[in-house]
Amino acid sequence: MIKAELRKKYMQKRKALSVDEAFSLSERILEAFLDYFKPVAGQKVHIFTPIRKFNEIDTKIFIHAFLEKNIRVFVPKVIAEDLISVEINEDTLFETSNWGIEEPVSNEDSGEHYFDYVITPLLYGDHKGNRVGYGKGFYDAFFQSISPASKKIGINYFSPDEPIDDVWENDIPLDYLVTPTEVLSFFNGLE
Template sequence: MQKRKALSVDEAFLLSEKILKNFLDYFKPETGQKVHIFLPIKKFKEIDTKIFIEAFLDKNMHVFVPKVVAGNLFSVEINSETAFETSEWGIPEPVSNEDSGEQHFDYVITPLLYCDGRGNRIGYGKGFYDAFFQSISETSRKIGVNYFNPDERIDDVWENDIPLDYLVTPTEVLSFFTGSE
């Protein structure tokens, strides 16, 4: 968190652009694919996923974002006309409470504070994404995005923690994927 806070707004945006480029070059997303992607919390200087969303919509992909209602995270499909409001946690969310019911995504781009070299992630401690990962198709690729490459191992992995399949940074894409593609 401290390393992220030390980034200037311009540095964070340039790194976000590099992460997007690495994502596009590695995964080569296509028209019609489905992507679930978080919206950034500005005060935490999260990756600027709005540029990802613009790129996905330009490719005519189906874009879904999370919304938390009554303690549950679900997916709302969005488009360029979608209206947003800011949640109590400072997260942009669609005004709509309509759960898409979608369970199969080609990509699930996930927020994190840190990811180690085995795909274990540290989030914000609410457990929303671990529960969400359990509710979606096992073939959905779980992808973290981070400004920094992993350099420390996470030892306190909980039983219900679900590791990521990939991590995209400004310099590389790491694969932790153990299933068949």
């Protein structure tokens, strides 16, 4: 299927989830992430904050778990046309952007270019690590600005069951996809 069709299909599937279902699936995705990657104190995680109206995965539980483990947490903030990375802690103040995204009040870019894990929002990811987002291209640009050694990890409620037919040459694939039931690795077509 092409991205526009997949975007529509998976947005509808996501919106059909109840609040309780979405939270339960979010917890299972967090457990799968922690079991597979085993993040430790001092590592750096870049993670998005959820857009509630799109019923996104509840990454606040991820953030809380990371901060409890003394893992450094960074979240995106859009300023003009750029996505910057702001380091946060338990005391960070947030405000809701025009897009309905909770972002730090601070506009201070951390300047970090290497993250152990970049947990990436998406509507759909296929078996090759290709992803369908909201179509704005922020994460493709962000991926180009960070170290290629940073692990790009998509998280999704749904396992891949169909290919993305219109992958573009500037699209940067994920390294991993974590769902409530599996962790897929896309390195050299292995796993």
